[in-house]
Amino acid sequence: MTELLVIGGGLLGGAVASASRERFRTAVTYNSHPLQVEGCATYQMDITGSVDLIRSLKPQYIVLTAAMTNVDACESDRIAAWKANALGPKNVALAARDIGAKLIHVSTDYVFDGERGMYREDDPTSPINYYGESKLAGESAVQDILEDYVIARTSVLYGWNPSRLNFVTWAVQEMGRGNKINIVNDQYNSPTLSSNLADMILSLKDETGIFHTAGSERISRYDFSLKIARAFGLDESLIIPISSDALNWKARRPRDSSLDISLVSSFSKPLNVEEGLKSMVKVAKQGMVT
């Protein structure tokens, strides 16, 4: 019997499954990249198609982490983005309603336009790219279908992930090879360690509503990179600050999409950047990462 079903086996899905397996009989689904999480059953499921697996497993809790997360790819393939980020959550919410499961749906800081920063849960949303628009449509679908749900909005995820690079693992890899990296100094957000987010999500499982679940520090990408270099003992002179105007991104990025985490702080402890990076370094030293 599955008590908690994690949908999506990416950076966050793996972290939630690892955190949950101690407390709940946990299953995790993947789409095109099979994964193994010790102690968890795994299944294939595409949330844009049939989600009858959810109805047959009948979990008490569902954590929906699956999404199309490449912001530029969402801009160029809007149909695929809509399917994964809006239709998928709708399908999952309908199945959750059928079996009376609690859905915790993971969303993004990119539902905001980034003109102000330090957004609270009740601030007006106004996405400036299609990723944000499609994720906001996913939030709306969940809210329309379910009365008892959690929407957990997060920001710039990082952590160890054997199958795909994220900002921190990419920066460590490049600087470790002695390569210079160009990093924007005019974009701010709230970097979030995936295992810390997993703990925040599990602490909210019996709450209802929208929660900002992110790291506790608002920081520019450039300053974040400097802290990465210091934490991993790398040469910070390899980091070249640039303006985002110099980059030819397909999708616009919010200037400051940092999140106010006051609400979630009464349930768990969001980490600042140094604490998050220290935790990653510790895992690496214990030899748990190759």
Ligand SMILES: NC(=O)c1ccc[n+]([C@@H]2O[C@H](COP(=O)([O-])OP(=O)(O)OC[C@H]3O[C@@H](n4cnc5c(N)ncnc54)[C@H](OP(=O)(O)O)[C@@H]3O)[C@@H](O)[C@H]2O)c1
């Ligand atoms: N990464 C960030 O910086 C960031 C920032 C803010 C919010 N978020 C949100 O946080 C959540 C988790 O992000 P993440 O970094 O863990 O993402 P990720 O590493 O890119 O993983 C996304 C997962 O979703 C799965 N997926 C994609 N389309 C699917 C479909 N149609 N059916 C089933 N599974 C599908 C992918 O499976 P396959 O690879 O097997 O296809 C992948 O395992 C997402 O909801 C994202 O929007 C992320």
